Amino acid sequence: MADNTNQSSPLTVVLIGCGRVAEKHLKAISKLKGLELKAVVDVNPESAKRLLGSVKGFANVKIYNDYKLAIEEIKPSIVSVTVPSGLHFQIAKYAMENGSNLLLEKPMTMSVSEAREIFELSQKTGLKIAMGHIYRYLPIVGLVREDIAEGKYGKVTHGTIYVRWGHGEDYYSSAAWRGTWKSDGGALMNQTIHAIDLLVWLMGSEPEQASAMIAQRVRNIEAEDLGMAVLRLENGALAQIEGTTATIPSKHTAEFSVFCENGQLSMGLDSGKPHLNIFTVKPNGKTKKLNGYYIRKQLKEGGLFSYKCALNPHLGIYKDLQDSIISGKDPIADAYAGFSSVDTLLGIYKSAKEGKPVSLPLEDDFNSVDMTGFFN
Ligand SMILES: NC(=O)c1ccc[n+]([C@@H]2O[C@H](COP(=O)([O-])OP(=O)(O)OC[C@H]3O[C@@H](n4cnc5c(N)ncnc54)[C@H](O)[C@@H]3O)[C@@H](O)[C@H]2O)c1
Structure with a gap:
């Protein structure tokens, strides 16, 4: 599990899915102190390169095409899930099982049982989920x-x-x-x-x-x-x-x-x-x-x-998640x-x-x- 107890070091972020909404996430991360984007992941590396080129300051961020590998190698404090909605469940679950908090785009999942499982996992582990409910x-x-x-x-x-x-x-x-x-x-x-x-x-x-x-x-x-x-x-x-x-x-x-x-x-x-x-x-x-x-x-x-x-409401979501991880309070748009x-x-x-x-x-x-x- 990522160590969030040392508040002087930045919270590390891995973003998975480099499409339309991901740019709003990167712009938000770039404006907040205390967050460090370690890697982005996309099955299409060209999308990842395009995304990193679209926001200043991320030219040297690592690119992966396999989200499991990125999570295992980096063990980020935060995984941002910005893939098509039908993939939210499997990636959110994997990230939490590996100790990461989530910024999870809406909708949380495509079924009631999956959403309940993700909610219960956050209750059990104490990991925070901030939803993309802008x-x-x-x-x-x-x-x-x-x-x-x-x-x-x-x-x-x-x-x-x-x-x-x-x-x-x-x-x-x-x-x-x-x-x-x-x-x-x-x-x-x-x-x-x-x-x-x-x-x-x-x-x-x-x-x-x-x-x-x-x-x-x-x-x-x-x-x-x-x-x-x-x-x-x-x-x-x-x-x-x-x-x-x-x-x-x-x-x-x-x-x-x-x-x-x-x-x-x-x-x-x-x-x-x-x-x-x-x-x-x-x-x-x-x-x-x-x-x-x-x-x-x-x-x-x-x-x-x-x-x-x-x-850019994602600015507020990242700040809220950051504060929640450090203080233990629940995010405004929580699990x-x-x-x-x-x-x-x-x-x-x-x-x-x-x-x-x-x-x-x-x-x-x-x-x-x-x-x-x-x-x-
Ligand atoms: N909160 C908001 O305001 C807001 C706005 C737009 C979209 N969204 C949500 O964000 C999500 C993404 O939407 P979008 O419009 O950015 O989609 P998009 O199609 O533009 O981007 C999705 C990206 O995920 C990549 N991808 C697909 N499978 C992958 C995998 N297995 N591993 C890694 N990357 C993978 C695709 O190659 C693509 O680059 C959706 O769930 C959508 O509902 C939220």
Whole structure:
């Protein structure tokens, strides 16, 4: 197992999978003191070379094409898993069995039983997992969550998200795994799972029932390009979800809204531009906008770093994981978040498949490949 007790030496990192998202990881690592990228791994060495050339300061980092060899030789403190989703389980398991903490991209795994195994392994070993659930690391969301949890806005009634993250055929044909039930899933599993995670986290309760429909509208893929679902949470609140890649690719929008007895908040991104609207009702009945209050509070508590995370949330994820390994606290998007979001998402798929509501957490295993043939 990697020795993390000597805090004066950097935490070593091996990144596995040198594709699209990996560049965000390298940029984050390059900006943080106390992390040292020791090696990158890809079955395609050209991808590894391209990645190392794309971010300053990594020209001499070692390249492997076999993740097991890299983990065995380097014994890193952190393994970053940025391979296609269908490979997350085997690599995450191997890395933890060899003593590494994880920065694990979403979704944690493609089946409920695999996600449970990874979660339980982290509990058993004490190794930390920070999930690539970027939305939890955006400025202000953590502060709002605390206030909702402390009852500042009264009872949570409902929440909504839409993730309209259009991707054309060029995106889907750029890698054979994209849009397949085995390795990726569709718009819900890939583009929406971390947004569902944020909504449920903000609403402060666990999902107990899912009802859903999925559709294939315009993209030529195996899985869904459009999904809609309603969750009932244990606290009685309802959450409404829309996730799609069937919209115009140049107009990416994602929005989260939470409604409470005495307040409501909406935040999101519209073609890269953030927007925020937080309102409360004062005891005299007047409505007050709280944007300025939260912006100042975040600056006071998190400094400029918290706003830099808006541009690259992976910066916040690496810093959080680093702090967690050193202090022993759990990361903000921890192993449980990884497990629970996979369980919810697969519950949504199961409900769509069976045409009826399903209870959560799922009692039996469900795997994304159980959806094979759904649209045939
Ligand atoms: N959190 C986020 O914001 C975010 C954004 C994009 C992607 N992701 C997730 O990151 C993961 C990767 O997505 P991507 O778009 O970067 O994919 P990608 O296809 O661009 O890159 C994957 C890379 O993994 C490599 N690879 C495949 N099998 C391997 C193996 N056995 N060993 C080593 N390398 C291997 C491929 O050659 C490729 O270079 C997915 O799980 C995706 O859901 C997360």
